[in-house]
Amino acid sequence: MTISISPVISHPRVVVTGHDEAGTSLFSSDLEVPLFCPFGPAASSFAVFDVRSAVPVNNVDPAQEHANIIPRCPPSGVLFCLSNIPPNFTVPMHRTLSLDYAIVMSGQIVIKVDNGDEKTVKAGEFIIQAGANHQWINKTDETCRIAFVMVGAEKIKVADGTELEGTAPSLKKRYEM
Numbered sequence: 001m002t003i004s005i006s007p008v009i010s011h012p013r014v015v016v017t018g019h020d021e022a023g024t025s026l027f028s029s030d031l032e033v034p035l036f037c038p039f040g041p042a043a044s045s046f047a048v049f050d051v052r053s054a055v056p057v058n059n060v061d062p063a064q065e066h067a068n069i070i071p072r073c074p075p076s077g078v079l080f081c082l083s084n085i086p087p088n089f090t091v092p093m094h095r096t097l098s099l100d101y102a103i104v105m106s107g108q109i110v111i112k113v114d115n116g117d118e119k120t121v122k123a124g125e126f127i128i129q130a131g132a133n134h135q136w137i138n139k140t141d142e143t144c145r146i147a148f149v150m151v152g153a154e155k156i157k158v159a160d161g162t163e164l165e166g167t168a169p170s171l172k173k174r175y176e177m
Contacts, residue, residue, distance in 0.1 A: 044086065099153045
């Protein structure tokens with residue numbers, strides 16, 4: 001189910017390169033990726049651009065469409081996506097089983113971790129999120145757009161041998177500040 005969102009948030013354009021049968025480079029697609037709003041139109045929206053099940057990837061395999069999925073990285077793979085976090089909105093605490101490289105493209109976001117510490121990251125700044133239990137908090141009146149490259153990671157083992165599991169927000173709830 002795709003829900004329309006505010007026209008202020010644009011659907012991202014993705015240009016993909018590839019090769020013909022002789023190995024000559026070409027453009028294999030140029031399209032807008034629709035935003036997916038699984039938590040409702042007032043919550044975060046996502047666009048998944050590419051998912052590969054294993055690294056290293058095969059650059060001959062064509063990119064596949066991944067509309068209407070919440071970004072979750074395959075255990076041994078990689079995922080490229082974006083998230084729009086609306087103004088005055090809080091994403092619940094969660095942990096991904098991945099190493100996430102993030103670029104704040106517009107707006108700003110507060111990332112909060114288990115021990116209560118917070119850091120504000122602004123447009124043009126970067127985050128390396130290494131499987132920490134974390135929360136995204138947008139304390140502004142502007143949508144924050146973040147691009148992610150997520151790489152599958154091993155579960156974190158704590159001193160007593162316990163492995164930390166991934167957690168995800170429920171689709172049945174809406175979360176606001």
